[in-house]
Every structure is written in C-alpha cells, then in structure tokens.
Amino acid sequence: MTEVRSYKTIKDELDAVVDKIQASEADIDESIDLYKQAKKLILELESYLENTKNEIEHLKKNK
C-alpha cells in the first residue's frame, strides 16, 4: 500500500526541487530530470488536495 504523504512533505519537496531548477547550473538533462520530478510532485500534490476535498465533502454530507 502506497504511503500517503502529507501536504507539507510534498510541498517542501516540490519547493526544494523548484529551487534547484532555478539555481542550478546543471546541464539540460539534469534540468529535464528535475523538471520531471517537479511535475510528478505537482501531480501528487493535486491528487492529495483532490482526495482531501472529497473527504471534506463526505464529512459534510454525513454530519
């Protein structure tokens, strides 16, 4: 079972990757890898927020 990471963990990791992209003097391939990593983190973040939104709606309906 995949571990669901917290919003803060994902966001911190994303910020770190973006910082690296911005500050890096890495070559194009490394930059592309970081970019792909950042994209994945954005997807994870969006998925996390979507799930949270669904959970809140479920709670509202059942109270």
Next chain:
Amino acid sequence: MEPDSPFFEILSVTQCMELVDAILSEAVPVVVVRGEVGGLTISKNKYVYFYVKDETSTLRCFMMAYAMKQPLEDGMMVEIVASPKLTAWGAFSLNVRDYRLVGEGSLQRSFELLRGRLEKEGLFDESKKRSLPAIPAKIGLIASIESAAYGDFMKILNARWGGVKIYHIDVLVQGQSAADSVVSAISQMNLRAELPEVLVITRGGGSSEDLAAFSEESVVRAVATSRIPTLVAIGHERDMSLSELAADVRASTPSNAAELLVPNKLVMMKRLSDLSQDLSDDINRMIRSKIDLMKDLSISLDDRLENIQKQCFDVAQASKKLLTALDPLRPLDQGYAIVRSNPDKTQIRSVKNISEADKISVQLKDGVIHSQVTDIMDA
C-alpha cells in the same frame, strides 16, 4: 376483765411499746392518708422527715430520701401510702412507702422545682440535643399498646412511609408504677443487640396527674441518658413534660411524632417526580445548547477548511505555473535547439568541444536531426 388477762400482765415499757406496735401493724398494716405537707426536712441527704396535717390533726411521717421521686415542699397536698409505726420513744409516725402529689398546684410546684434542679444539671441543654436520622428504618416505640397514642402513631407512620421496623415495648403510662415501667423499657431498648435508630416515647392527652409519670426524675434521667436518640410526645400541644425537655426532639402529639420521623411517601414521590422532570428539562436544554454550539463550530470549521483548501489549491496552481515557466525544453518552441554528440549523447555547449567529421544530433521542438560536422567557425 379477768385477772389472768394479758392486759393485767405487768410489762416493761419496751414490751408495752412492742405490743402496741405489733397490734397496730396487724390491725392497720397500710394506710393511705391525704394531707398537706409541713415541717419538711432532709437529714444527711438520707432521711426525710415531715408531717401531714388537716384542719385539726397532724401526723409525723418518715421516708428514705431515695424514695422521694418527686420534689416535696411545705404546703403541697399529698396522698401517702404508709405503715403506721409506734417508735421506741413513744412517737407515733407513718413510714412512707410511696406518695403522689394531689392537685394542680402541688404538681405544678413540684414540676417547677425538679425542672429548675435538672436544668442546673444541664439535662435540657440544647447543645446536647442530637439529630434524628433522616428516615429511620428501625424505631423503638415505648407506649401503651391499648392507648390511642400507639394507634395514632402507627397509623400515621404506616400511612406516610411504611416498611419501618418497630420494636415496641408495652408500658403503663399512668399511675404509681408508670415511671418504673417506662424507665425499665428505656433501659431494655438501650440494651438491645440491634439498637433502634430512634426511640419514641409517647402517650396521649390526660390530666396533669395522668401525665405526671413523664415528669418524674427517674424517667427524665433515663430519657436524657439514652444512647439512642429520643423523640418524646406526651399529651397534647399545650402539655409539656420534663421528659420532653430532656428529649433530643419533642413532638406535640403522637401523630406529630410520626410526621417528624418519616416523610409523606406520596408527597416525596411527587417531589422526586418534579425533580426528575426538572433535571430532565435541564439536561435537554443543555444538550440543545451543546448541539447549537457544535453546529456553529461545524459551520465555522467548514469555512475554515474551505479557506485552507483553497489556499492549498492556489499554492499548487502557482507552483504549476512556475514550473511551466521553468520547463527546460521551452526554448525549443522559440527556435532554439539542443546539440548532442553521437553516439554518447553528451550536450555540446561550445565549438571547442567538437571536431570536423563528428557525428551530432540536433534536437528541435518537433524532432531530431542526425548530421555530421563539416566545418567549424568561431562566433
């Protein structure tokens, strides 16, 4: 008279006295005499001397101090139970065995004298009064079983509460033996292995003489020293006996004694029902208030959650936009290309890193061109 008659026998003085005394004892062993007390003296706290008199005659009386159950005073009217006696020194006297006061005045005066004495001893001190148990389960009852007082007490007690265990001792409540009977009953109650929680001593109304036993010193002391808390109800509201003053609690009548001991079950049930309803209303009000509070909190929490959620989505969107701007392949859209060496795919950033005839690949936005270097020029 015949010469051999014993009356002609010559007797010594002592023999004469003894003979007359013996005849007197035989002929009149006991007399009951009514008269007014006079010349009362108590010697060494042991012997009581007085006389009783009427308009024309006076009789000497003698009594042991311990037999003086009610205070006596000159001028009181008494009925004495006594044995006539001719003493060795020729005095005629009555040996008093028992007595009773006669008339309201004498009874009242004796009552006041005893009251004053016992009050000084502290028998009526309010500080010594004990409380009665709230609803006693075991009651000691000292009353005449044939009396209306017994009937009234039991009737009211059972009507109001019921289920109370009664230890009853039947006693005489008036007359010469009443005081001893009551004192003995109090003693028996206090010696029980299973003590009652309260001791009720009661009798109904009557004349002052009828109620007198309950103001006798022995009864008052027995009430005052009872280790069981006492509730005494003698006569009617207006009657006051010394036993009632010595009791922990006084009731005005036997019925009132029952009312003081136990609550009315029906009234109590109604009160409990009202209390239960009040309590239920209070709890419901409290629950409603908590539900309202929770609803408010829930709404507030929903708002807060929505805000946080929105902020998080905004942050994610901003990150997404930033990332789009940072896309390393984006310059390809503007016509830039990425040049790599072949076959190792190393990015070539400078002409110094390439030689003529090297094979290279050029990545554009929509594909890759493989070519070979034919000429190199510096910028």
